Structures are given as structure tokens and as C-alpha cells.
Amino acid sequence: MCGYHVGARKNELRRIEWGWVDLHAGLIRLPGSVTKNKKPRTFPIYGDMRRWIDRQRETCPADCVWVFYGAKKHTVDEHLNGWPEACKRAGVP
16 A cells, blocks of 8 residues: 555565655655666655554564565565556556
8 A cells, every 4th residue: 555655666665674764754765776767766654654654563573674575574576466456456547
């Protein structure tokens, strides 16, 4: 849901590290090294995103740097391939 709210590309979304999340300022700051055009991007944290990010933090293993992590504390991967189908089922273009 965070990706939907900020319009992040899936490769940007799955690479977000906790060090880039500033809950106090309400921002996620991506360095240019992980963006498609190599320019830094900043996303606002708003609405339900705060709750989702807080939930990720609560369930995240202490030694995991990724906000959206998968098996073995690596970045999420294959389950994001279902995004087009999920959007279709939700009625979202």
C-alpha cells in the first residue's frame, strides 16, 4: 500500500532501508543510487502509511535493514510480481 500512495517503482519500494525513513519528518528519502534516473527522491508519509510502516517496524527482525523484507531478511522480491493482478482485482488501473 505504501507504493500505491507514493507512486514508487517496485524496485525503489523493495529497496527502502530503515535509515531512509524519517518518521518524525514524515518522509522517506531515497538516494539516487536506487532510483531509475539516479536522482534522489523524497516520498511523504501520510494517512495510513504511518500505520503500515509502524507495523513493518514491529515485525521486522532487529538486524534487518529493509523496510519491506522477505524471507531470510532480504528485500522482497517475487511476491511483487502479482501487483498487476492485485490492482485488477481491486479495480485500480
